[in-house]
Amino acid sequence: MNRTIHLLATMMCICCGVFAWADPVPDERGRQVSNIYRLPSPLLLDNGSEFRIHTPREVFGTDATNHSARGSTYSPAALAAGTGHPNAIQRQVDASHDLFNGNVPAFEQLSCNKIESDGYGGAAQPISATDALFEEPLPAPSVVDLAMPNVAWLDSDEEEASEQAGADIRLTSPDEVFTSSFRERTQLSSRIGWWSVNSKGNPSKVGEYQSLNSSLFADLDGFLSDGVRTWDFHATNLDNDAQSAGMNWYSPFLQANIDYEGYLRRLDRDPLDFYVDFDQQPARPLPAPPANFRDMKEDRAAGADFAIRVQQLEARFQGKLTDKANWKLNFWAMRKHGERQANAMAHCFTAQNATDTNGDPAPGPACHQLSQSQRIDWLTAEIEPGLQAKFGSVSADYTRTMRTLTTDDQVVTRPYDNFGFSGDQPYAVVPENYTYIDRLKLSSPLPEHRNVYANLFNGNTRNEFRDTNRRFRGYDVRLTDRSVPGVSVTGYAKQYLQSGQAPKSLLLFENVTAIRVPIAYDRTTFGATASWRPFYGEYSRRRHWRLSGGYEYRKLERENAIFEESALTVDQGSTLMNQVHLRASTKWASTWDSFTRYRVTFVDDPLFAVPIANTTTNTNLPTQTHRVEFGNTWSPSHSFMINNLVSYHNGENASDVAQFDVDNYDCVLSVWWAATPTWSFSAGLGLYSNWIDQAITLGSKTDPLTQEWQYGGRSSVVNFGTTYAWTTKTTLSGNIDLVRGHNSFDPLEPFTDLPVLSDVIVETTRFTAGLDHELGPNSNLYVRYQLFDYDDESDLFAGGTAKMLLVGLHARF
Numbered sequence: 001m002n003r004t005i006h007l008l009a010t011m012m013c014i015c016c017g018v019f020a021w022a023d024p025v026p027d028e029r030g031r032q033v034s035n036i037y038r039l040p041s042p043l044l045l046d047n048g049s050e051f052r053i054h055t056p057r058e059v060f061g062t063d064a065t066n067h068s069a070r071g072s073t074y075s076p077a078a079l080a081a082g083t084g085h086p087n088a089i090q091r092q093v094d095a096s097h098d099l100f101n102g103n104v105p106a107f108e109q110l111s112c113n114k115i116e117s118d119g120y121g122g123a124a125q126p127i128s129a130t131d132a133l134f135e136e137p138l139p140a141p142s143v144v145d146l147a148m149p150n151v152a153w154l155d156s157d158e159e160e161a162s163e164q165a166g167a168d169i170r171l172t173s174p175d176e177v178f179t180s181s182f183r184e185r186t187q188l189s190s191r192i193g194w195w196s197v198n199s200k201g202n203p204s205k206v207g208e209y210q211s212l213n214s215s216l217f218a219d220l221d222g223f224l225s226d227g228v229r230t231w232d233f234h235a236t237n238l239d240n241d242a243q244s245a246g247m248n249w250y251s252p253f254l255q256a257n258i259d260y261e262g263y264l265r266r267l268d269r270d271p272l273d274f275y276v277d278f279d280q281q282p283a284r285p286l287p288a289p290p291a292n293f294r295d296m297k298e299d300r301a302a303g304a305d306f307a308i309r310v311q312q313l314e315a316r317f318q319g320k321l322t323d324k325a326n327w328k329l330n331f332w333a334m335r336k337h338g339e340r341q342a343n344a345m346a347h348c349f350t351a352q353n354a355t356d357t358n359g360d361p362a363p364g365p366a367c368h369q370l371s372q373s374q375r376i377d378w379l380t381a382e383i384e385p386g387l388q389a390k391f392g393s394v395s396a397d398y399t400r401t402m403r404t405l406t407t408d409d410q411v412v413t414r415p416y417d418n419f420g421f422s423g424d425q426p427y428a429v430v431p432e433n434y435t436y437i438d439r440l441k442l443s444s445p446l447p448e449h450r451n452v453y454a455n456l457f458n459g460n461t462r463n464e465f466r467d468t469n470r471r472f473r474g475y476d477v478r479l480t481d482r483s484v485p486g487v488s489v490t491g492y493a494k495q496y497l498q499s500g501q502a503p504k505s506l507l508l509f510e511n512v513t514a515i516r517v518p519i520a521y522d523r524t525t526f527g528a529t530a531s532w533r534p535f536y537g538e539y540s541r542r543r544h545w546r547l548s549g550g551y552e553y554r555k556l557e558r559e560n561a562i563f564e565e566s567a568l569t570v571d572q573g574s575t576l577m578n579q580v581h582l583r584a585s586t587k588w589a590s591t592w593d594s595f596t597r598y599r600v601t602f603v604d605d606p607l608f609a610v611p612i613a614n615t616t617t618n619t620n621l622p623t624q625t626h627r628v629e630f631g632n633t634w635s636p637s638h639s640f641m642i643n644n645l646v647s648y649h650n651g652e653n654a655s656d657v658a659q660f661d662v663d664n665y666d667c668v669l670s671v672w673w674a675a676t677p678t679w680s681f682s683a684g685l686g687l688y689s690n691w692i693d694q695a696i697t698l699g700s701k702t703d704p705l706t707q708e709w710q711y712g713g714r715s716s717v718v719n720f721g722t723t724y725a726w727t728t729k730t731t732l733s734g735n736i737d738l739v740r741g742h743n744s745f746d747p748l749e750p751f752t753d754l755p756v757l758s759d760v761i762v763e764t765t766r767f768t769a770g771l772d773h774e775l776g777p778n779s780n781l782y783v784r785y786q787l788f789d790y791d792d793e794s795d796l797f798a799g800g801t802a803k804m805l806l807v808g809l810h811a812r813f
Helices: 002-016 029-038 076-081 756-760
Strands: 041-044 050-053 185-201 215-225 230-239 242-251 254-267 295-299 308-322 325-349 366-391 392-406 412-419 421-427 433-446 451-462 466-481 486-498 518-534 548-559 560-564 570-573 574-589 592-602 624-637 640-654 659-676 679-697 707-726 730-745 759-778 778-791 800-812
Touching: 185 778, 254 325, 325 412, 366 412, 730 756
Parallel strands: 295 366
Antiparallel strands: 041 050, 185 215, 185 800, 215 230, 230 242, 242 254, 254 308, 308 325, 325 366, 366 392, 392 433, 412 421, 433 451, 451 466, 466 486, 486 518, 518 548, 548 574, 560 570, 574 592, 592 624, 624 640, 640 659, 659 679, 679 707, 707 730, 730 759, 759 778, 778 800
16 A cells, blocks of 8 residues: 555656755754755845845855865856856856746856866856757766775666766866966955754764754855966864865966865664663573573663764865876875774673573573774875876876775774684774775777777775785776767776785684685676767757667676585576666757656676575575656746656566565655745655565574565655845745655564564654845844754654754955
8 A cells, every 4th residue: 555655656746747856954064054055045135236146155154065166177267257166255147147047046057167278268157047958978987997896786877977078088287277367356255153052862863963062153265366376265163073174276387176174973872672681681490492592782881972073184286297298196084083882792602790680690601792882093095196198199197096094993802602712802893904006097089080988997905904915907998989960879898807815814713614715706898878869950949859878788707606505505606787778858848858767687696695504595686677767857937947856666586596576666856936036935855665575584494484574665855945035135044854764564474573673763854044134245144043853753762853043244355
């Protein structure tokens, strides 16, 4: 019945016509101030005659755009006009475009065109929501292919990845984007305010990423330029536990982009429910089998809160060596330090200090779960030097990534007395490691509108704790043909090789037979993608019709993947995959876009579990998947937009190994409407559901060994917001987000209490309200109120409420 209801809701979304849904607002206070105002920002009137839009960073006390343009080079003329930089102090709206251009205010849609050598000067112009779609760039390799792959398939979206790059590796020369006509300009903006906070309940639920204490808010943002050199910087104290800072520097021979952020991250604790305290064991006689056992816990950090502090620094530098060569240097570091919960279990353990409810000894043997606090300090640092050069028509880009993970953790131990080792042994150990990756990217245009692209890489990860290496290498070669007008075809071949190494020395409780030879992987991929615009060159609505699709073949071969167990021998030497995807998109009218996408995947011999004693196995990986998506965007005027997205995903495995079927239904719908030039509304609805029917193999020899289980997961998201320019100097805004998630298993014999134990029902409510008042030409007063409520109906102790009030002043110089 529930599945039928969600299917009907999905069909309703289809009838309504797709939609760009925003993720729920995170729990970081600094980000809250930003993300509250994803909705249309306040419109303020300057002297009652000219519309001017203030950026969220300017009015709301922080940067809603998160400095998204940092790292790119832009024309100073565009910066001066305030249209090419997301943090510009003021943005003038082009007179030829309506303020309400699309589902976000006009300043959100202003884009900055990069200035090429033949196009100096001139600020970028706003792009209308009804402008023609841009030409799709050439396909590029998927980023995931350069990462360390998992054993299972990497399900990357090749069509989406192909949108990124591929035609040519163009050198970015800093002096290409500067003009001598740019006049000297200096602007500063500062904000100061105070957070007043009141909270109750579980701090890790209502304050996972933020301080729950009243604190100071302060921010300084500056922009200085003399037409040749430009310096843009910001520094923000979001609350007692969150700070951020950054700067951009542009000059004819050097570009520098530096960003830092630090924040608190509260960690959930496992209460170890359904374990009995080691000193409260049941008295003898114990119940009859199979309940004649003792599972005990020993919590040495009962009632403690756990949290870590996260600090991240990213820096990018680039300069010019010659007219045909550039250098670059990237640096990234992240430190996590604090305290976490460290759990470890000993099976069949004799707890000498265990007692029952009568005070008598109850040593066991029993499963003994030990929990204690552990201080951790992890530092991941990465440095990446590189060179870019052009040799005739060939562009080359070489980088060497060097990454280290160092740890300074507290050593925690627990006692063991079974399975071949005894005494206190360390656990929760994070090994230090070092990784290097050499990458060489080559690109060159060929005659007849063709292009070739190659990405070669070689690397190694060294585990310093076990003195082992994991070596990997591979390539990605692509050939693109655009010789036929309106048609783009790309063929590609990729390979990834990985080999491991067994440890050279054994730990005290290890033996040679217990260590398997590491599995080696060889993944080979061949494929082709094509895009066709059947009415290319016509000046009619049909010119926007586009058909695209592709086919991909993958083969993953594994060495040392034959497992000989007591009951059976399992050979998982290879997995084959065939995938086909199709997409059609068009612009039915100047106000209506739509697309349809379908993807089907067939997998032979997916990975499955290898049993040690049982004579059966299982897997949750499908042998066949289907995914269908429909999307529409309708904007009949510059003051109204509605869009929706509906998708259905099915995966199944009907083999001798497993029997399961999974269905996902997703529907998202959003509406934006500017009722008047001073009042706008936005609303969104998201319905998500996940249904699984699977033959589950239990981890014991209880009869029946395999049973049909049913699982259902549902999530609903509702959002409504409004912004109202009350007067020429005062703006009001508000937003409410409601989220409800419900997941559980259906009743199953003989586990009648399963629905209660597995039930997850969580409801969250976030309400925000804001007031902005212009005190003068260069000063503003802002007020923000936020209420966040977390209610876990299946766990009465996991909820809480936080109320926050921010009052502050903003000044521009």
